[in-house]
Amino acid sequence: MNSNPTIALVGNPNVGKSTIFNALTGARQHVGNWPGKTVEKKAGTLKLGTQTVTVVDLPGTYSLSAYSLEEQITRDFIVQERPALVVHVVDATNLERNLYLTAQLLDTGTPLLIVLNMLDMAHERQFTIDAIQLSQALDGVPVVEMTASKGKGFDALKRALAGVLLQLRETQQPMELSA
Amino acid sequence: MSISYFPNQRADLPLRYESPVEEAISRLSEALATIPTLAHYSPRWLAIQLLEDDDGLAQQVQAAPGGEAVLHVLAEQRDHLRTHYNDAVDITLTDQRYRFVHQITQRVLTRPDAPDATLSDTIDRIVTHKYLGIPIFLALMWIVFKITADVSAPMLDWVDGVISGPLTNWVVALLSVAGLGGTWVESLAVDGVIAGVGGVLVFVPVLLALYFALALLEDSGYMARAAFVMDRLMRALGLHGKSFLPMIVGFGCNVPAIYATRTLESERDRILTGLLVPFMSCSARLPVYILLAAIFFPAYAGVAVFSMYLLGIIVAILLGVVFKHTLFRSKEQMPFILELPPYRLPTLRGIWTQMWERTASFVRKAWTIILATSLVVWLLIALPVGGQGRFADTELDQSAFATVSGVVAPIFAPLGFGSWESSGALVTGFVAKEVVISTMGQIYGLQEAEEAAAPTTFLEDVSGIATSFVSAVGDTLKSIPLIVGINLFEEEEEAEPTALMGAIEAGFEESSGGHGVLAALAFMVFVLLYTPCMVTAAATRQEFGNVWMWVSIIGQFALAWVVALLVFQGGLLLGLG
Numbered sequence: 065m066n067s068n069p070t071i072a073l074v075g076n077p078n079v080g081k082s083t084i085f086n087a088l089t090g091a092r093q094h095v096g097n098w099p100g101k102t103v104e105k106k107a108g109t110l111k112l113g114t115q116t117v118t119v120v121d122l123p124g125t126y127s128l129s130a131y132s133l134e135e136q137i138t139r140d141f142i143v144q145e146r147p148a149l150v151v152h153v154v155d156a157t158n159l160e161r162n163l164y165l166t167a168q169l170l171d172t173g174t175p176l177l178i179v180l181n182m183l184d185m186a187h188e189r190q191f192t193i194d195a196i197q198l199s200q201a202l203d204g205v206p207v208v209e210m211t212a213s214k215g216k217g218f219d220a221l222k223r224a225l226a227g228v229l230l231q232l233r234e235t236q237q238p239m240e241l242s243a
Numbered sequence: 244m245s246i247s248y249f250p251n252q253r254a255d256l257p258l259r260y261e262s263p264v265e266e267a268i269s270r271l272s273e274a275l276a277t278i279p280t281l282a283h284y285s286p287r288w289l290a291i292q293l294l295e296d297d298d299g300l301a302q303q304v305q306a307a308p309g310g311e312a313v314l315h316v317l318a319e320q321r322d323h324l325r326t327h328y329n330d331a332v333d334i335t336l337t338d339q340r341y342r343f344v345h346q347i348t349q350r351v352l353t354r355p356d357a358p359d360a361t362l363s364d365t366i367d368r369i370v371t372h373k374y375l376g377i378p379i380f381l382a383l384m385w386i387v388f389k390i391t392a393d394v395s396a397p398m399l400d401w402v403d404g405v406i407s408g409p410l411t412n413w414v415v416a417l418l419s420v421a422g423l424g425g426t427w428v429e430s431l432a433v434d435g436v437i438a439g440v441g442g443v444l445v446f447v448p449v450l451l452a453l454y455f456a457l458a459l460l461e462d463s464g465y466m467a468r469a470a471f472v473m474d475r476l477m478r479a480l481g482l483h484g485k486s487f488l489p490m491i492v493g494f495g496c497n498v499p500a501i502y503a504t505r506t507l508e509s510e511r512d513r514i515l516t517g518l519l520v521p522f523m524s525c526s527a528r529l530p531v532y533i534l535l536a537a538i539f540f541p542a543y544a545g546v547a548v549f550s551m552y553l554l555g556i557i558v559a560i561l562l563g564v565v566f567k568h569t570l571f572r573s574k575e576q577m578p579f580i581l582e583l584p585p586y587r588l589p590t591l592r593g594i595w596t597q598m599w600e601r602t603a604s605f606v607r608k609a610w611t612i613i614l615a616t617s618l619v620v621w622l623l624i625a626l627p628v629g630g631q632g633r634f635a636d637t638e639l640d641q642s643a644f645a646t647v648s649g650v651v652a653p654i655f656a657p658l659g660f661g662s663w664e665s666s667g668a669l670v671t672g673f674v675a676k677e678v679v680i681s682t683m684g685q686i687y688g689l690q691e692a693e694e695a696a697a698p699t700t701f702l703e704d705v706s707g708i709a710t711s712f713v714s715a716v717g718d719t720l721k722s723i724p725l726i727v728g729i730n731l732f733e734e735e736e737e738a739e740p741t742a743l744m745g746a747i748e749a750g751f752e753e754s755s756g757g758h759g760v761l762a763a764l765a766f767m768v769f770v771l772l773y774t775p776c777m778v779t780a781a782a783t784r785q786e787f788g789n790v791w792m793w794v795s796i797i798g799q800f801a802l803a804w805v806v807a808l809l810v811f812q813g814g815l816l817l818g819l820g
Binding site: 078157189197 | 258285341600
């Protein structure tokens with residue numbers, strides 16, 4: 065296992081995937097306030113302690129049923145390339161609609177981490193989201209709270225990523241470790 | 244900000260469907276697990292997709308050895324579920340997924356009963372208004388255009404002055420010191436690099452202004468509204484509002500616009516939008532209009548340039564209507580669903596990043612493909628064909644460039660610009676549209692009468708650059724009220740035409756038999772409409788295939804020829820120009 069693990073950023077259009085991607089990888093991917101900005105997958109690298117991780121920014125999609133080309137790019141990447149972890153970026157002001165994609169991601173069986181983004185705007189509208197309940201309802205999928213546009217929550221995200229990747233490695237290769 | 248994290252037991256799946264569905268899923272997954280060629284898919288996921296009637300995956304299964312048997316199980320299970328729920332299977336699954344999501348949301352989200360109307364909603368009530376929407380959109384476009392054209396003008400003059408004045412002098416002086424004065428090296432530097440690349444770099448201030456305006460539109464969230472407002476108009480084109488986003492992107496550069504068509508659901512919409520995108524006048528074409536408009540329509544330069552943009556849109560509309568009734572007769576009208584993002588106050592940093600990225604890529608282009616093309620053009624100009632010329636010292640019309648361009652020139656004769664000079668510029672313009680300008684700069688620059696400028700010292704040059712910069716900054720500030728029609732300039736300062744401008748004017752007068760203005764207008768129209776640049780063509784090929792690339796290349800050339808012919812010959816008939 066000398067290749068770096070891959071994590072993929074997935075989510076509805078215009079929820080801040082590219083902003084998070086840029087902050088994690090130091091890339092300067094064009095970010096704009098309209099849906100459909102990213103139509104191709106873009107890759108960068110992230111250092112988590114001693115480990116190097118490949119981060120892939122996927123085109124935004126509302127569903128994994130492939131209708132448009134960008135949706136297909138996203139779906140194929142998840143089910144064929146099988147990233148080590150899918151980071152699902154969720155717009156906290158539109159929780160219910162965003163969670164539909166979560167449901168479809170659960171169908172794929174991919175390891176999942178949820179980023180609850182745009183919390184500042186959710187709070188402005190007096191929404192409260194119980195992240196602990198959410199994680200429990202999804203059977204332990206980690207939930208990280210963020211306001212990426214203001215640079216808030218990145219430390220928590222990196223810690224969570226490191227933790228999940230470590231856990232995945234331990235559960236997936238017990239034989240190698242004992243050998 | 245915190246992490247909520249529970250060690251994942253995965254004893255149970257978080258999302259379980261009702262038991263009849265789970266039953267069908269497990270039957271199907273068992274069958275799928277026996278096919279080794281499908282092992283890279285998760286059987287559970289594949290089973291769910293098949294139940295939801297995913298055509299592409301069903302075909303993969305059918306092609307796999309043993310796939311027929313699986314499809315048999317599939318048909319059985321689908322039938323079973325359909326009778327059990329008395330509804331289409333995909334609807335049953337979607338419904339259960341929504342119920343799962345709804346339950347979770349109920350548990351974790353608390354929100355005020357009647358959320359206040361946000362500021363976003365209030366703004367939207369105005370800008371997406373049934374009647375006000377389109378006028379507001381057009382007014383904003385006009386402002387974008389004014390920012391681009393008027394506010395950048397003083398800086399453009401300043402950069403032009405620096406490059407053609409002190410910078411050129413310094414290069415010449417340096418080469419003389421090195422003992423290369425008057426040799427082909429000087430010609431390469433001045434007539435090749437400075438005339439070609441410098442001629443394009445002059446327009447950096449214009450592009451900065453354009454990118455600034457586009458970044459404002461994008462980051463504020465208005466662009467999605469514009470698409471919404473334009474939906475009805477786009478439907479008349481046989482497209483829908485979503486096609487409008489790639490088109491707006493096309494005003495910056497057509498290449499990302501072609502890729503942006505991927506957001507459209509149907510292939511028909513993607514191809515049709517992709518074919519119309521090149522008619523959105525990209526930033527590379529702007530310098531051509533600005534230069535020609537300054538020469539031939541000095542009093543109405545702004546109107547002349549803006550009308551090019553309008554013409555591009557009108558041609559796209561007409562073509563859209565024609566295609567809708569011919570090649571792209573629609574079977575199904577896709578519904579238009581677009582999420583309106585909340586308005587956000589654009590940040591200075593965000594705007595600057597966009598301006599910088601795009602301008603940097605323009606400058607990179609200047610130092611790579613435009614430089615390379617300029618050098619090839621210079622070489623072809625320097626090479627004598629017949630006559631008594633020597634290398635780098637040949638009569639222009641005996642150069643290899645004139646000879647080659649002269650072959651295609653007759654094609655453009657009916658359009659009023661059948662000289663080898665303008666034909667050559669159009670041919671090289673396929674590389675990138677700005678190259679039309681750099682090639683013209685190289686050709687006509689050589690024809691300029693040698694101006695004996697009064698020798699200046701290095702220090703005088705430097706202080707000249709600094710003082711003219713200060714006054715350019717002042718003029719830029721003064722020009723901002725022009726956006727709303729307030730003119731702070733005391734008198735209309737008619738810029739002195741440069742020798743280059745004079746040479747271009749003479750060239751068009753000659754090739755058109757004395758109707759230079761009409762010929763220049765036809766030329767601008769031709770540059771607007773003709774064959775997209777090679778990078779755009781390559782993008783078209785990658786997205787839509789070879790056939791559509793050639794449709795675009797040949798079709799646009801023919802269209803440009805016909806429209807430019809109408810402009811020139813029609814103008815002659817009407818006795819204009």
